[in-house]
Each structure stands twice: as C-alpha cells, then as structure tokens.
Amino acid sequence: MISPALTDHIATTTERITIIKPVSGGSINQAYYLATLSGEYFIKFNSANRFPLMFQREQEGLSAIASTNMIAVPQVIAAGELEDDAFLLMEWIPAGISNKKSQTTFGEQLAQMHRHSSSSFGFDADNYMGSLPQSNKRHTNWSDFFRDERLTPMLNIANRKGYLTFNDNHNVEQIYKKLGEIFPEEPPALIHGDLWSGNYIISKSGKPYLIDPAVSYGHREFDIAMTTLSGGFDRAFYEAYHATYPLQPGWQERLELYNLYPLLLHLNLFGAGYLGQVRQAIATYI
Numbered sequence: 001m002i003s004p005a006l007t008d009h010i011a012t013t014t015e016r017i018t019i020i021k022p023v024s025g026g027s028i029n030q031a032y033y034l035a036t037l038s039g040e041y042f043i044k045f046n047s048a049n050r051f052p053l054m055f056q057r058e059q060e061g062l063s064a065i066a067s068t069n070m071i072a073v074p075q076v077i078a079a080g081e082l083e084d085d086a087f088l089l090m091e092w093i094p095a096g097i098s099n100k101k102s103q104t105t106f107g108e109q110l111a112q113m114h115r116h117s118s119s120s121f122g123f124d125a126d127n128y129m130g131s132l133p134q135s136n137k138r139h140t141n142w143s144d145f146f147r148d149e150r151l152t153p154m155l156n157i158a159n160r161k162g163y164l165t166f167n168d169n170h171n172v173e174q175i176y177k178k179l180g181e182i183f184p185e186e187p188p189a190l191i192h193g194d195l196w197s198g199n200y201i202i203s204k205s206g207k208p209y210l211i212d213p214a215v216s217y218g219h220r221e222f223d224i225a226m227t228t229l230s231g232g233f234d235r236a237f238y239e240a241y242h243a244t245y246p247l248q249p250g251w252q253e254r255l256e257l258y259n260l261y262p263l264l265l266h267l268n269l270f271g272a273g274y275l276g277q278v279r280q281a282i283a284t285y286i
Ligand code: ADP
Pocket: 023, 024, 025, 026, 027, 028, 029, 030, 031, 042, 044, 074, 090, 091, 092, 093, 094, 198, 199, 211, 212
C-alpha cells in the first residue's frame, strides 16, 4: 500500500490527489496510477534500502534514451526517498492499441536510437537488470564486456545457488573461447537492455514509449534478441528495424547467445524452471 506520508509528499508537487489505483505488470516495485488536480501520474516505490539507487539509475537510463531524441520515454517528475520508501514519479502514459503503424514507428525509432554510439561498451554507472545489480564497467571489446560484465556475474550467482553442474561450467568455458568468432564487429550502441513486451507502451495516440530500462552501450543485437523471448513485437516492428538500420548477416543464429544473459537472470531470480532453456542456449554454441 502507498503510505499517507508518500501521497501527502507527492501532492505537494502534483496538487491534490483525487484517484489512487494500483497498477499491475511490474515485477519488482509497487506501482500506482494517480489522478490529481494537475493531471495524471504513475508512481512506483519500494523500501529505500532494498535496491539502493535503483530509481536514480532508472532515471539516468531514461534520460540517456531521451537525450537521443529518437524515441519517447515518460517524463520523470520527481525521484527521491521519504521515510522508508524510495519512489519514482512519472508522467502517466495512457496505453492504446498496438497496430501495424505503431509497431513500424517503434521499429524505426529503436533502430535510430541504436545509432547512438560511445567510444566503448558499458555505461557511466552500474544499474539493475530486473532486481539484480548489473555492472557496466567499460570495455573496448564486446566479447570481453559480455563475458566479464554480463555472463560471468550471472554464472557466479547460479553456481552459488547450486543450479549449474561442472559440465555446464565447462561448456560455457568452451563458448567463451569462441565469442570473438561468433560476434560481429559492431559499434557500441545505446541499448534499452531489458526489452521485453512489458517494457514498452504504445500510447493512445499510437506513440511508442520505452520504460524501465537497464541501459548500456552494447551490441544492438542484444535488444533484438530479448524481444524474441517474450513475444509482443510484431513482424512490422522487425521489418521497420531492418529497413532503418539493417542487422548484420547471421543475426538470427546469435540471438540465443545474447539471450543466455536474461535466461541466466531468470534462472537466478525465478528458479530451476529456467535450467532447460539455459542449457539449450548453451548447447547451441558448443
Ligand atoms: P517494475 O519496476 O516493478 O518492473 P515497471 O516500470 O515495469 O515496474 O511498471 C509496471 C507496469 O506499469 C508496466 O508494465 C506498465 O504497464 C505500467 N507503467 C510503467 N510506467 C508507466 C507510465 N509512465 N505510465 C503508464 N503506465 C506505466
């Protein structure tokens, strides 16, 4: 439940709150719709000490995406801590119906966002992928970045939790030796980093918005790979993406390798039910 202290605090920014309704769909935080005398808002909150700096990092990610001017994100109104709560207050995006036109715009705009580059892979600050910390230490080489800042930290957690066998670890070691041959040369691209169907909204006016990012500069194929895990992205989206900024040949064969990272994350967060998919992804590359 949202605390009276938090609603009172928010009302100093938004004016009087007239409607409060819980919003479902998030996996980590509590979320609410707020109607106020100054308009509609979305708020999410959590205990302040549970995921330190999570909302600041999310705000920085949204701001990095916004600064490309290529795809919309909800405007952040306020972020902070009050008593035991950390909160993020944003513009409310009324969801509309996704259709061919909005999916085409989405594919084009994501491709344009991916043209934004940096001198190395990583990001200025670490952030979170779901509820797990994600290191964005800079590397000039994607294979090193993907191995050291993405796969290995997830494998370490999976090993600590006892999910993986000696054989699983051996197989991943074999894949590590081949990463340089498998991945194409690609410039670091600003990626959303957690692009599943729950992390975009098509607004009532048909405009795509990205939400809840785990940004870094990475291979753009990483974002495309994640879209295939959840469904919810239409053919028009992929066609528009390719027409705007074509992926390199063989991209389909690399998707499972990128998806090893979110699959290991799912294993670590949600349990052994994901072990089959993790092993299948590993088997594809040994
Ligand atoms: P969590 O951090 O818990 O994963 P999300 O940021 O994914 O939470 O938000 C949960 C749900 O709330 C989303 O799936 C989306 O449907 C909705 N949502 C998120 N941000 C907004 C917004 N600015 N306006 C309207 N709905 C939103």
